Amino acid sequence: MSQFYKTLTPSTTLFKTEGISTNPFKHDLFLHVPQIHCSGCISTIEKGLEKLDGIISSRVHYGLKRVMVTATQEITHDHLVLRLKDLGFTSEPLDMTVHNMQRINERSKNLLLRLAVSGFACMNVMLMSIAIWSGAEDTTRQLFYWLSALIALPSLAFSSQPFFINAFSSLKKLKLNMDVPISLAIFLSSVISLYEIILDGKHAYFDAALTLTFFLLCGRYLECLTRKRSQSAAQQLSKMLSHKALKYISGNVHLVNVFELKVGDRVKVSSGSIIPTDGIVINGESETDRSIISGENVPFSVRSGDKVYAGEFNINGSLDIKVTNSQDDTYLQRIVNQVSISEAERNKYTSLSDKAAEIYAPGVHILALSAFIFWILFTLDFRYSLNISIAVLIITCPCALGLAVPTVIASTSGKLFKKGILVKTSTALERLTEVDTIIFDKTGTLTTGKLKSINVSEIPKNILSLAASISSYSLHPLAKEITRVAKSKGVKFKTLDKVNELPGKGLEAFYEGKKLCLGKKDWVCPNEKSLANNSIATFFKIDNQKVWEFKFLEEIRDGVPQMLKKLQNLNLDTVVLSGDNASSTNKLAKSIGIKKVRGGVSPNYKMRYIKYLNSRGHKVLMVGDGLNDTAALSRAHVSICPSTALDAAKASVDIIILNGKISLIPTLLKIAHTSKTRIIQNFLIAGIYNLIAVPIATLGFVTPLIAALAMSSSSIAVSLNALRK
Amino acid sequence: MNIILILLPLSLLLGAIGLLLFYWAVKNNQFDDPEGNAQRILRDDLDEHP
Numbered sequence: 077m078s079q080f081y082k083t084l085t086p087s088t089t090l091f092k093t094e095g096i097s098t099n100p101f102k103h104d105l106f107l108h109v110p111q112i113h114c115s116g117c118i119s120t121i122e123k124g125l126e127k128l129d130g131i132i133s134s135r136v137h138y139g140l141k142r143v144m145v146t147a148t149q150e151i152t153h154d155h156l157v158l159r160l161k162d163l164g165f166t167s168e169p170l171d172m173t174v175h176n177m178q179r180i181n182e183r184s185k186n187l188l189l190r191l192a193v194s195g196f197a198c199m200n201v202m203l204m205s206i207a208i209w210s211g212a213e214d215t216t217r218q219l220f221y222w223l224s225a226l227i228a229l230p231s232l233a234f235s236s237q238p239f240f241i242n243a244f245s246s247l248k249k250l251k252l253n254m255d256v257p258i259s260l261a262i263f264l265s266s267v268i269s270l271y272e273i274i275l276d277g278k279h280a281y282f283d284a285a286l287t288l289t290f291f292l293l294c295g296r297y298l299e300c301l302t303r304k305r306s307q308s309a310a311q312q313l314s315k316m317l318s319h320k321a322l323k324y325i326s327g328n329v330h331l332v333n334v335f336e337l338k339v340g341d342r343v344k345v346s347s348g349s350i351i352p353t354d355g356i357v358i359n360g361e362s363e364t365d366r367s368i369i370s371g372e373n374v375p376f377s378v379r380s381g382d383k384v385y386a387g388e389f390n391i392n393g394s395l396d397i398k399v400t401n402s403q404d405d406t407y408l409q410r411i412v413n414q415v416s417i418s419e420a421e422r423n424k425y426t427s428l429s430d431k432a433a434e435i436y437a438p439g440v441h442i443l444a445l446s447a448f449i450f451w452i453l454f455t456l457d458f459r460y461s462l463n464i465s466i467a468v469l470i471i472t473c474p475c476a477l478g479l480a481v482p483t484v485i486a487s488t489s490g491k492l493f494k495k496g497i498l499v500k501t502s503t504a505l506e507r508l509t510e511v512d513t514i515i516f517d518k519t520g521t522l523t524t525g526k527l528k529s530i531n532v533s534e535i536p537k538n539i540l541s542l543a544a545s546i547s548s549y550s551l552h553p554l555a556k557e558i559t560r561v562a563k564s565k566g567v568k569f570k571t572l573d574k575v576n577e578l579p580g581k582g583l584e585a586f587y588e589g590k591k592l593c594l595g596k597k598d599w600v601c602p603n604e605k606s607l608a609n610n611s612i613a614t615f616f617k618i619d620n621q622k623v624w625e626f627k628f629l630e631e632i633r634d635g636v637p638q639m640l641k642k643l644q645n646l647n648l649d650t651v652v653l654s655g656d657n658a659s660s661t662n663k664l665a666k667s668i669g670i671k672k673v674r675g676g677v678s679p680n681y682k683m684r685y686i687k688y689l690n691s692r693g694h695k696v697l698m699v700g701d702g703l704n705d706t707a708a709l710s711r712a713h714v715s716i717c718p719s720t721a722l723d724a725a726k727a728s729v730d731i732i733i734l735n736g737k738i739s740l741i742p743t744l745l746k747i748a749h750t751s752k753t754r755i756i757q758n759f760l761i762a763g764i765y766n767l768i769a770v771p772i773a774t775l776g777f778v779t780p781l782i783a784a785l786a787m788s789s790s791s792i793a794v795s796l797n798a799l800r801k
Numbered sequence: 802m803n804i805i806l807i808l809l810p811l812s813l814l815l816g817a818i819g820l821l822l823f824y825w826a827v828k829n830n831q832f833d834d835p836e837g838n839a840q841r842i843l844r845d846d847l848d849e850h851p
Contacts, residue, residue: 114840115840115841115842115843115844116844118837118841118844119844119846123846136837137834138836138837138838138840139834139835139836181833185827185828188827188832189823189824192820192823192824192827193820193824196817196819196820200813204809219806219809223809223810227813
C-alpha cells in the first residue's frame with residue numbers, strides 16, 4: 077500500500093516502469109495497446125512478440141486492450157514498444173504497481189469464488205431443510221441436520237470472510253458499519269445451531285445463515301462489477317507528453333529522455349511534434365496548438381521570447397526552446413497534482429447507504445439485546461432466550477438493506493449504458509440529484525471542437541479549387557476544413573508550384589504564373605478596410621485580384637439549445653466558462669441561450685469559481701473536456717465529460733457520455749432522480765418488513781422456516797423493485 | 802428409503818467436485834477475457850495451444 081502512494085508523487089509519474097517478478101530469471105511486463113480491434117491483431121501481436129529473443133510468452137487481453145508479456149530480465153518496456161511499433165501498433169507501458177486495475181480484478185475474482193461456494197452450500201442445505209420443515213422426525217432429522225452442518229460450517233467460514241474482515245476493521249476504529257451485525261448474526265447462528273443439533277434440538281438456522289450470506293455476497297459482487305475501471309489521471313497525462321526530446325549538446329542534436337532535461341537546456345522541437353516541457357522560444361517562428369491547455373483550437377503564433385508549454389503541439393515551424401521547467405514541474409504536472417488532491421477530498425462523500433448503515437447497525441444490536449434480556453427475565457432459560465435473540469438478528473435481514481442500493485445502481489447503470497452514458501462512480505447518481513448549478517466548458521463540450529466553413533457556397537468553384545489545392549498542403553485547422561469541404565463538393569485539386577507555408581501568416585504558391593495567397597487578413601490584404609474582422613476567417617487572393625473571405629463558425633453539438641432550455645425549465649442555473657476569447661464565447665452563449673458567460677478564463681479561475689460556489693452551499697455539475705477543465709472537474713460535486721475528451725479528464729470525471737450526445741444530460745438527470753426514488757422505496761420496503769418481522773421474532777414465533785422465507789422474500793422484493801422499468 | 806444414505810453424500814460429493822472445478826477455472830483466469838477468447842476462435846493460424 078505504501079508503495080502505491082509513493083508512486084503517485086510528482087517526480088515518479090514518469091515511465092521508469094518496471095516489470096513484476098517473483099522469479100529472478102523472468103518478469104511480467106504489461107502494455108496498453110489501444111489499436112487492438114480484431115482476432116488478426118491478437119495473432120499478429122502474440123506471434124510477433126514471441127519471435128523476439130528473450131520473450132517467453134505473451135498474451136493479449138482483448139477486452140482491456142492490453143498485452144502481458146513474460147520475458148527474461150533484460151527485456152524492458154522499450155524493447156516491446158519498439159517491436160509493437162514494427163508490427164504496426166502504438167503502445168505504452170503500464171506500470172502495474174500503480175495500476176489499481178489489478179486489485180479490482182483480484183477482488184472481483186475472490187467475490188465470485190465466495191459467491192459460488194455459498195450458492196452451492198445454500199442450495200444443498202435448503203434441500204435438506206425442506207425435508208425437515210415438512211416434518212422429518214428423529215433420526216432423519218438428525219442426519220439431515222448433521223449433513224447441513226457439515227456443508228454449512230466450512231462454506232460459511234470461507235464465504236463470509238469479506239464480512240468478518242470488514243467488521244473487524246470497522247470495530248478497530250470503534251465504529252459500527254453494516255458488516256458488524258451481519259457477522260454477528262452469521263457467527264452466533266452457526267454456533268447456536270451446532271449447539272442445538274448436538275443436544276438433539278428442533279431448530280437449527282444453517283439454511284438462514286447461508287441464504288443470508290449468499291444474498292449479501294450477490295449485493296457485494298454487483299457493487300464490485302459496477303465499480304468502473306479508474307486509471308490515475310497521472311497515467312493518462314503521460315500519454316499526451318512526449319518521452320523523448322532533441323537536446324542540443326555542444327551544437328549537435330541528441331535524442332534524450334524528457335525526464336533528463338534540466339532548466340537551461342536547449343531543445344529542438346520540429347514541426348509536427350509535441351513540446352516536451354515548459355520553456356521559452358529562443359529561435360524560430362511557428363504556430364502551436366494550445367488546446368490542451370487553453371481550450372482554444374485556433375492556433376497560437378509563437379516567436380522568439382514567447383513562452384511555450386509541455387503538451388503543446390507544434391504545427392508548422394521548427395523551434396529552438398530553452399527549458400524553464402523540468403518535466404515534473406510543468407504547468408501540466410501542477411494541474412495533475414491539484415486534481416489528485418481534489419479527488420482525495422471528494423472521496424469523503426457519505427452516500428445514502430452509509431447514512432442508512434449508521435442508523436441500522438446500532439438499532440439491530442439494541443433490538444436483539446433487548447429481546448434477549450426480556451426473555452431471560454421472563455423465563456430464566458438461557459438457551460431459549462439466546463435462540464430468540466438470534467432469530468431477531470437474522471430476521472432483521474441486513475440483506476434487504478445490503479441489496480437495496482447495489483441493485484438499483486447496477487440496473488440504472490445498465491439502462492444508462494444502453495443510452496450511451498457510462499457511469500463510473502457508484503455515488504454519482506445520488507450526487508446528481510443534489511445539483512443546482514451546471515457549468516459548461518465551451519470548446520469540445522458544447523461545440524464539437526471543429527470549425528465549420530459557412531460560406532463556401534458563395535465562392536465560385538474555380539476559386540474554391542485553387543484555394544483547396546493550396547490548403548491541402550497545411551495542417552492548420554482552418555486549412556484542413558477548407559480541404560475537407562472542397563473534397564465533399566467534388567472540387568478538383570490542382571498541382572501548384574513553389575508552395576510555401578509562412579508560420580503566423582499563411583500559405584503561398586504559384587499556379588500558371590499567378591501567385592496565390594491563403595491566410596491571415598493582415599498578410600493577404602492588409603489594406604482592405606471593407607472586410608469586417610469579427611468572426612473566424614481566412615482570406616484568399618490570386619495575384620492582386622479580389623480577396624475572397626472564408627468564414628468559419630464553431631460547430632455546436634446537436635440538440636444543445638433545446639437541452640439548455642430543458643435545463644433552465646428544471647430551475648437549474650447554467651453557466652459557460654471558456655478559455656477561448658471573450659467575444660466568441662459571448663456570441664456562442666447568446667446563440668444557444670445561456671446568460672451567464674465568461675470567456676478568456678484560465679483553468680485556475682474555473683476551479684476557483686467552483687470553490688466559490690461550493691462555499692455558498694451550491695452543488696455544481698461541471699461538464700468539460702480538456703486539461704483546462706480537469707482541475708475544475710475534480711472540484712465539482714459531480715462531473716461529466718464527452719468521450720472525445722482528454723484521457724486525463726476521463727479519469728477524473730464521474731460520468732462519460734459516449735457519441736458526443738451532451739444533449740442527453742436532462743434525461744440523465746431524470747433517471748438519476750428515478751433511481752434515488754427507487755433506493756428510498758427499497759429502504760422503505762426493508763423498513764416495513766422489519767417493522768412486521770421484529771415483533772414476531774421477539775414474541776418467539778420465528779422458526780427457521782419462517783426466518784428463511786422472510787429473508788428470501790424481502791431480498792427478492794427489493795431486487796425486483798430495482799429491476800422494474 | 803435407505804438408499805438415501807448413499808445418495809445424499811454421493812450427490813454432495815459430485816456437487817463439491819463441480820465447485821472445485823469452478824474454483825480452479827476462476828483461479829486460472831478462464832473467465833477473464835470473454836471477448837478475447839471469442840475472437841481467438843476466428844484466428845486463421847491455429848496451433849495446438851488454447
